[in-house]
Amino acid sequence: MSTRIQTGGRLIDRTKSVTFKFNGRKLQGYAGDTLASALLANDQMLVGRSFKYHRPRGVVASGAEEPNALVNMGEGAFFEPNQRATTTEVFDGLTATSQNHWPTLEFDVGAINTYLSRFLPAGFYYKMFMYPRAFWKHVYEPFIRQSAGLGKAPKQKDGSDYEHFYAFYDVVVIGGGIAGLQAAKTAAAAGAKVLVMEQTADWGGRAVVDGAEIDGASADAFVAATVAELQAMDNVTLKTRMMGAGVYDHGYLLGYERVSDHDPSLAGPRHRLWRIRTAQIISATGAIERPLSFAGNDIPGVLLASAVRDYLVNWGVSIGERTIVVTNNDDAYRTAIALKQAGLSVPMILDARKSGGGALAQQARDMGIRVENGKAIAKVHGGKRVTAVSICDQAGEGVVLDTIGCDAVAMSGGWSPVVHLYSHCGGKLNWDAEQVMFRPDLTRMPTNQNGQGFVMPAGTANGEMSTAATLADATARALDVVAALGKSAPTLTAPTAASEDAAAIEPVWMMPQGANIKLRMKSWLDYQNDVKVSDVQLAAREGYESVEHTKRYTTLGMATDQGKLSNINGLATLSGALNADIPQVGTTTFRPPYTPISLASIAGSARDEVFQPIRKTPMQDWHMANGADFEPVGHWRRPYCFPRAGETKAQAVEREILQTRKSLGLLDASTLGKIIVKGPDAGKFMDMLYTNMMSTLKVGKCRYGLMCSENGFLSDDGVVARIDENTFLCHTTTGGADRIHAHMEEWLQTEWWDWKVYTANVTEQFAQVAVVGPNARKVLEKLGGMDVSKEALGFMEWADGTLGGFDARVYRISFSGELSYEIAVPASQGRVFWDALLAAGAEFNVMPYGTEALHVMRAEKGFIMIGDETDGTIIPQDLGLNWAISKKKEDYIGKRAQERTFMVDSKRWKLVGLETTDGSVIPDGAYAVGEGVNANGQRNMIGRVTSTYYSPTLGRGIAMGLVLDGPDRMGETIEFPKVDGGSITAKIVDQVFYDKEGTKQDV
């Protein structure tokens, strides 16, 4: 069993116990424990079930690389799945549950999959779920939904706070081990502004666990002294519980600080995302131990050798009473020695190397530990816990020589430098065959804006495996960084450590070397995604040669641990199967973040009302007070309609339309874009912007205009008013103001920069109200101050003046077909003006109307709407708008494109009106079908609806649509099938349904 031993545990405080819950059971731990160490201290070895086969899984590692010990943390608004027990610090009241099992962790029905494993090979999902298609609904989908996904999605909104923090440094050191601290000290001594971040709560990394000696003292003493020195320097910031999450272009670095995960009672945000710009990064991120691939290497109780040592030294936890150590390198002997020194039993060390280990091996032998060279694990016995190990020759096929009882296995397949942060921005690696690892190639470092390398690996992360070499490398690489910053090297004495007499590692990618298929099918590479040696070999046989393809086919390294334990073993297995060298096969791409970070930290404080600013017109308060039903239009919220008590939205829209057409309606049109184009060349520029001739527009007049992209497609429309000889005011659509203003600036700044024109977006400077209906003039006359008669202010004219005491610009334009004035007043007077119109209009039973009434009334008049009749593929000619395209102009933006063969094709669908034969409303987005079928056996399409409404004015369904040969087929009927079967027939008619002669708006 795993348990807390009597003494030891450098990180725990045995005087402070904490109580936490796992799967509803109350357990005790100590301050300083991780959830993993506390669970192991309570003999909770089984922590979860695997993803595909639901095999029992235990803790395998002690840090960020842990693939198995993922738990659901917290409850309610503080629930979060997939939290690694190895990086979760325990606190009083912590609540966690295990994942991926049903009904219980101990007894799981899905574990049956493990017996079906030969039917669930690599690429299973691709092979299995293709056919027959009818199986999708009743067989495949329910199966996938049952088994897919790690953990459970939270049900409540996240109850914690998160924030972003911006910071700037000369040097950021990632990793607080001896290399990081020594590098930081060197850079800081040169006067650089330095940040040092360590992902755990404690400084020192591996050296302090392994009991290294530095300058004749313990590594602990070195770390304490160096941290104290750094803390005393003004130019150094030290941060624990902060991970280097990702390195991006030009020295951008994300630091993920877990502020209060370890103590939720602390004030402030839970996570803080540091958005850092730094000139140089030192990646002192150490290395991760690799598992060995032998049968049963996933049974709870099989751990990385370094993890066994960590639990013992850091937390005083023994994984088992009898631990068998299996290795291909010297480092794992440290685990055996530490266990023995703690009074625990190590029945045997299996060293796969024929020639065995160096000085550490001798030390182990001297302590009386049996060491077997050239031997390997044939198979681990046990279900939910290791019970024994069968041993064999590494060189053979797995003939069992002996079976030895034990309750833990410590394995080491060598070490892989953590090159993730070095690689995020393109740093390249070399394969070091001697040390059996990928390590950074400093001649191919990621470069910054000046072409200078900016991510410097140091120490073990740079492939230096001994204490002495790590310290020397950290100093040297930090001096490189100091030089890159243009600073002079500081004078300091580099710390020293004794050299070690270690025997070379030997590559062991399969154990034993000639393992048969039965063993290979039980040798796990990726614990989290359940990928085995046999799966990768199968992928290779099926033709997957690229490591990136194999990864996706087998899902190797694609789980939340991103293959920290499995990637190198997997690609070595692949290279073995392909008979290619490891460097030829290469690595998959390292992508940020290093370990998963909370989505909420990425959002930071941009949630709820501060997620995005909402633009409000000066009349917004009135709309809200009067029950408006809002819809988003760009960043605005516009009233869709103003329902009264007991009214549906449809009823409100109908009332608003009928009242406007009968008497008087008001529309808050403030959101319409208003852009000033001014200057001696303004007319020339306007002629390029619009398809119409705008330069001939007389001062005091208005003209409807169309704007296209250089592609020829219709992009915006609106009414242009000529203010004076050099000044135009362009109205744009509500959503189009910023885009069109940017479009104008782009052309002015990058193509016609010598034209004397400037533009200003004055949308928010004015409140604008459309006063619409037969009584529109009367209400303005009541306000008084301006002559708004037909003679003084004709249709499509504008005038400045004073209206009821307000400074007003009055445009006689109509988007409804009624007598209509659009009146702009300074934004500051918008609300008062609105109130004045309501008061003056009371006798006409004035009714504010919303966007839906606006849409319906324009459709009744056959006016197009950008975004309904257009979708980025429509040219004005498609919409019968040729009258608004100047034939006299040599050029306008989009003109040449509209001459392309595809654009002049007579078979382009054209806009027509549609009148349903039974008066019903054609569904939104409906397509019209013609004769015959296409190559896929689908009915041929001959058109589609672009706008479709119930018209209260006409008491029937009306629509506009784009139809093949539409304008030539007036009076014919076409068929629109409905989603639920059946179809609607509609007659092709003129698109103007209301007041075709336009007499009502021109009175």
Place this chain on the structure above:
Amino acid sequence: MLILECPYCGVHAEETELHAGGEAHLKRFGPGSSDDDFENYLFMRENPKGVHFERWRHVNGCGKWFHAARCTMTLEVFGTYSAQTTEPPKDICDKISAKRPGWSWRNFS
């Protein structure tokens, strides 16, 4: 997250302040141009592994369009300059030549 110096306001702008505008130094072809010329102008773009010239707008800043010369492989920035020119200025070209001898891009080298 690139950093580019806006040549108008001098700000070392981060990518979030900028709007990418595609390839620089395109020559506009309008009415009267051949189909090939127009197609090339509208659609055909360089996609180099190395020296490249781009348009950027300091959109959340001074609002000005400018040009940037940079290496798409190493992300090195050779310089930024006014958008109101039909070719890269000589000092930028010299800078590129010093770092990437023998470079060429469209008609420039």
